[in-house]
Amino acid sequence: MPAKASQLRKKEKTALLKDLDSYRNELSQLRVAQVTGGTPAKLAKIKDVRKSIAVVLTVYNQTQKARLREQFKGAKYQPLDLRKKLTRALRRQLTPNQAAALTLRQKKKLANFPVRKFAVKA
Numbered sequence: 001m002p003a004k005a006s007q008l009r010k011k012e013k014t015a016l017l018k019d020l021d022s023y024r025n026e027l028s029q030l031r032v033a034q035v036t037g038g039t040p041a042k043l044a045k046i047k048d049v050r051k052s053i054a055v056v057l058t059v060y061n062q063t064q065k066a067r068l069r070e071q072f073k074g075a076k077y078q079p080l081d082l083r084k085k086l087t088r089a090l091r092r093q094l095t096p097n098q099a100a101a102l103t104l105r106q107k108k109k110l111a112n113f114p115v116r117k118f119a120v121k122a
Contacts, residue, residue: 002051008059020056023049 003023008016027049033042065082072078102110 002048003055005055005059008056009063013060013063016056016060020053020060023053023056027053 003019008019011019027046030038030042030046030049033039034046068079069082072082
């Protein structure tokens with residue numbers, strides 16, 4: 001049965017890497033058994049070991065990314081892989097500050113010719 005992610009999340013980085021190394025060694029031994037004609041039980045275990053490796057790597061990468069997010073929390077710039085994905089158009093959209101910016105000419109026009117107000121007959 002593959003390793004449980006909930007149990008792996010409690011482990012530290014070194015323990016995770018040690019588990020990963022042991023699973024990889026076990027997988028290589030099982031592959032040798034596969035070539036030499038091992039028992040069906042051993043051949044069936046290959047799938048579980050592969051899944052365990054995937055779970056360990058997933059937990060390791062997720063915890064590492066969470067640590068990095070914590071480290072760059074208040075930073076002015078973030079690494080590209082920590083930024084929000086959004087859509088391409090939204091990533092290129094002007095910021096609200098940039099969108100609200102006025103040229104000098106626009107500022108003068110607004111100051112000198114304010115929007116006229118009309119009394120509408122109801």
